[in-house]
Amino acid sequence: MKRRLTTSLLAALIAVLATLAVSAPSARAASTLPSMSVAPYALLPTKTALWVSVPSGTVVTVRHAGGSLIGSSTSVTGHALLVLWQPSGSRNSYVVTAPGYATSTVEASTSATSLAGALWRMTNKRNALPSTYAPSGLQTVGSRQLTASAATAVRQLIAGAAAAGLTTGVNSGYRSYASQSALYDQDVKQYGQKVADNLVARPGFSEHQLGLAADLTNAPCTNASCTTTTATGRWIAANAWRYGFILSNAVGKTAITGWQSEPWHVRYLGTSLTAYVHARQIVTEEDLFGLPAAPTY
């Protein structure tokens, strides 16, 4: 009896050791690989961005859940940006891999709900916002309104300028579809439609409707040429990225943005993305997200 028990115990022990020998290496490798943060951002009804946090120089690859390759991108300033086409109103799974990291699966949505209030929501002359688009949680800065994150950032920017001995403020912030419509109609009446279309966005095409864009003051200067030569204007151009802003109606980029040079117009994207923009010396949002130029409607 005792001998039979010893034999069966020994057999069980051998079986356990054999199982460990087979499963241990892969189990250990999987458990020790660090995970990476992958955040989906809705850009447009047919565009999603994945923002992957991995050390600079790491090549990040994204595939469809079925395994087919979509593309890859190299991390800069600790982040890789991947912009993906995705059917409007859909929910897709993506598989993200990078050497030395555990594989990550992320779900991204291009539903109207996901696009509403999305931090990186794009609009330009080729991409309209719905007339009903209105951000929630607006906060007041001076006499203007911005979304909470943009309001906090612009207050910090104003304080940063003040610390450098310069004065700026918010001349224009959130504009509803209706107020943009009134502004556009007024300019059409005053200058004619051709000129007005370079000066002010048609309703539904302004970043101001996102609640993420601000026109900064630079008294007494009110035009592009003095903005680019005054100390305040130069400070804004050099430092806006530190506060999470891009000068999206960039000087000399009308053929891409569709807008006249507006060095006072800043759009909030968050500091992690604008640090990436700054490091890569990207100027326009169209170039940043790989979107076609939008010179006309």
Ligand SMILES: [Zn+2]
């Ligand atoms: Zn503006």
